[in-house]
Amino acid sequence: MGVELIKSMTYRNNKVYTRQCSSNVTPRLFYSMERVGLSNMYQKLGEHEFEKWFYIHSLMQGNYKIVEGSNKILKRLSYIVSLLYSDKKYIQLCNQNDKAYEKLIQAKTEQEKKLASKEHQKTKEAMENYMSDFYDDHIARIKSYTLERSR
Numbered sequence: 001m002g003v004e005l006i007k008s009m010t011y012r013n014n015k016v017y018t019r020q021c022s023s024n025v026t027p028r029l030f031y032s033m034e035r036v037g038l039s040n041m042y043q044k045l046g047e048h049e050f051e052k053w054f055y056i057h058s059l060m061q062g063n064y065k066i067v068e069g070s071n072k073i074l075k076r077l078s079y080i081v082s083l084l085y086s087d088k089k090y091i092q093l094c095n096q097n098d099k100a101y102e103k104l105i106q107a108k109t110e111q112e113k114k115l116a117s118k119e120h121q122k123t124k125e126a127m128e129n130y131m132s133d134f135y136d137d138h139i140a141r142i143k144s145y146t147l148e149r150s151r
Contacts, residue, residue: 006064008071015039080138097123
């Protein structure tokens with residue numbers, strides 16, 4: 001199964017355009033086009049919330065991989081992803097989620113499956129909440145740093 005390699009993401013007229021290609025295809029030609037599904041999420045959420053959603057649900061789940069030479073938006077998201085991967089609290093939450101998933105797989109009775117499913121859902125939500133807060137904190141830091149440098 002391939003991963004989408006993404007080189008740029010831009011917003012024009014309330015639509016999301018990307019330059020991307022599949023990792024399964026050679027030669028790798030990055031085509032620019034509107035991504036309707038991403039545009040719908042962008043229109044529904046707004047720019048800040050869309051970028052947070054894209055970071056949590058696309059980048060962190062491995063659906064997209066940012067390649068070298070990406071644009072400013074993707075560089076910012078890639079920077080936050082790299083910080084998150086080395087964050088101790090995030091690693092701890094990932095380990096808890098993996099253990100909960102392992103329990104779910106090994107459950108034999110319906111009762112065990114229900115309990116394990118609830119635990120897995122709870123750890124997954126905790127991870128998503130942490131990723132969301134982590135994103136907000138680092139975007140605020142980036143904006144404050146940018147403001148300080150512009151003075």
